[in-house]
Amino acid sequence: MEPLVYRHNRITRLTHWVNAIALTILFMSGLQIFNAFPHLHWGSKAEPGEALVSISATNQHGHVRGYIELLGHRIDTTGLLGVQLTESGPTERAFPSWITIPGYFWLAGGRRWHFFFGWLFAINGLLYFVYNLLNGHMRKFLFTLRDAAKVPAMVFYYLRLRRESPQEGEYNPLQKMAYTSVFVILTPLVLFSGMAMSPQLDVAFNWLPAMFGGRQSARSVHFILAFGFASFTFGHIFMVLTTGVLNNMRSMVTGWYREKIPSHKEPSRSPAPSKLKLEEPPPTEEKRQPPIERPVIAVAQQPNPVTAKPETTDEKTPIGTATNTSAEQEKEAQKDAEK
């Protein structure tokens, strides 16, 4: 069997799950807020009749139909958008109650949830970002031109048109592209477009709405990016489910991941490209391999990681037993242990 490697540090795991909760609530409370004015406009103002996207309902002789109108094209969406079919009959509502927080129409409540979890999302993201930038982890999934050249090969591999994965290191080129775009495009833009809707911040920073072409544009961008996050999340969950769900879940709960690539290739252990090595200090931690301590691995292998005590299965034991621990790793381990 392939060895277990320590793939996700404590901060990564913690912030990952906090982020999962925050994003879900931000998405759902955001749709609640959207429902108060289910139209998207471009520019500074929302001139009635000039919306790019509208979700609304018509009522002809008691016949209630919901629709979405995109640039003048109307699509009937009764039951999903515009009109929800409830026990008490068809109810006019842009997004249905089961996808909004709270599950009934209340703008004030939705705003409370959204701003609280907005803060949580930002602080949690900052913690992840600072920690993993400093320890060099983020460099592993930074999408570069070199990765761009390997994207077609990776697509072919996924489509089963190619036997060998072009993956080198922990992340394949498509993963790098997805993660990098979340960090470099989605997250900053979603934060800025959200802040651009705040009248007080618009006074503090006149450029904030201007960078989107106006407050209503910022609102539209914010809405579209929310669905960008949603599609990333669905893609992410799909990959987690299809590439060994238990192994993946274990690695994000306990940190330990079973390498799937045969050991003679062991790409994750091969040295980083020399260029990178010259320019930057070596990665400080991750992948502490305890190759000799088989018993330790056996403990960590338990199929149900939840019942196993994390204190004995994850960081501490391998740190104490690993033979190839560098000075930096030890420091990291002490920090972890002190917590």
Add this chain to the structure above:
Amino acid sequence: MPKSNLDLSRRRLVLGALQGTGLVLLSGCEKLFNGLQQNKKFVSLLESAEDATQSVQRLLTGKHKLAKEFTAQDISRTFKANGNPPPITTDYAADAARQWASWRLEVGGLVKQPTRFSLGELRSLPSRSQITRHDCVEGWSAIAKWKGVPLAEIARRAQPTPEAGYVVFHCMDTDEDGSNYYESLNLVDANHPQTILAYEMNDHALPVEHGAPLRLRVETQLGYKHAKYIQKIEFVADFKSIQKGNGGYWEDQGYEWYAGI
């Protein structure tokens, strides 16, 4: 039995199970979120974000930065008039017909100089005109030109005492339950140069649906702070004893007192 048939029925079973689980999860989530919404401790945790937002945003803004002012071409063709319907009392209608001859703005509370202003007197005070964007809490924005007296000018004349921390606006409009609209600002927002008591909109006397004869414009805040149909301005130490005690009509219904976001 051909294998494909078996696969199909298995697929249907799996899909059905997934769908069922999904529905249970969704309704469970809905119950969870709605339940949390009833939990006082949880709600006050959610509400703590308001303080964080207010302190950070005020720190970033400072006192004298101005909201963007637009040009005449940017003015909205349609400007929605949300909120309560205009006051329907006969007094209001009769006075509107007489160009507000008997309406007076009362300025009082914790001030050294309680005063009353007629609309004509307000018009004779120094004024400010601005073309600004109005941001509704619902999400829409509209642009209009406003002209009025800076609130700081009124405060200067009334001379609030050192105990005064807030300015409360008492309005003439009521909701279907008969509660009067009211709003409050702290002194930072009240003294902002673009905070004005507007009597003109787009170069005409303020229309009834937009709050005639006098409404507030406070460009750092969302629309619900911009009280319409103002009758009385009161300087207070705090607003705990006014109506439900949250500092405003919408605030009493769960909206944030700090409406800068």
